[in-house]
Amino acid sequence: MKVIDILRVKGGTLFTVSPDEHLSVGVTTMADQDIGSLVVMAHGELVGMLTFREVIEALVRNGGSIGSLLVRGVMDDHPLTCTPETEMDEVRRMMLGRHARYMPVLDGSTLMGVISFYDVAKAVVDGQDFENRMLKAYIRDWPLEDQPADSETPNP
Numbered sequence: 001m002k003v004i005d006i007l008r009v010k011g012g013t014l015f016t017v018s019p020d021e022h023l024s025v026g027v028t029t030m031a032d033q034d035i036g037s038l039v040v041m042a043h044g045e046l047v048g049m050l051t052f053r054e055v056i057e058a059l060v061r062n063g064g065s066i067g068s069l070l071v072r073g074v075m076d077d078h079p080l081t082c083t084p085e086t087e088m089d090e091v092r093r094m095m096l097g098r099h100a101r102y103m104p105v106l107d108g109s110t111l112m113g114v115i116s117f118y119d120v121a122k123a124v125v126d127g128q129d130f131e132n133r134m135l136k137a138y139i140r141d142w143p144l145e146d147q148p149a150d151s152e153t154p155n156p
Contacts, residue, residue, distance in 0.1 A: 006115050007084065014113060017040055018071065019048065020042075020070060022069070022070060023058065023066050023071055026055075027055055036116070037051040040072075046104055047077065048078075058074040079100075080098050082103055082105055082106075082115075084105055088123060091103065091115070092120055101117045102114055
């Protein structure tokens with residue numbers, strides 16, 4: 001399975017923020033949309049990611065206040081990315097290795113979407129469920145090779 005398969009199911013809704021926005025704007029968008037991340041875009045290019053992790057770290061550093069912080073000062077400016085053709089096993093390894101919960105998907109410099117660790121886990125579980133159903137169907141329809149046909153049954 002590839003990243004493109006998740007994006008097809010998930011859809012293409014993206015929420016973005018500018019690096020020069022106040023952090024409060026980003027936090028409000030995240031809360032209003034019930035999402036854990038925003039893609040930070042400048043001049044049509046991905047320049048970072050803002051996740052609840054960066055927000056919490058900023059709150060701790062700033063004594064519990066967002067104040068006048070800008071997204072630029074809080075965002076992850078080197079987010080982990082993948083392509084639509086990246087295999088799911090590789091995405092899992094990448095996300096686990098960096099403790100990343102969100103990953104922008106880029107096709108060249110075009111942002112295609114964002115996948116979350118939840119999306120990846122759901123895709124894996126759905127794939128396993130499908131395989132499990134197929135195996136059960138195969139076993140249920142297993143031909144009985146050792147049983148002779150009725151016309152071949154010997155008379156006692």
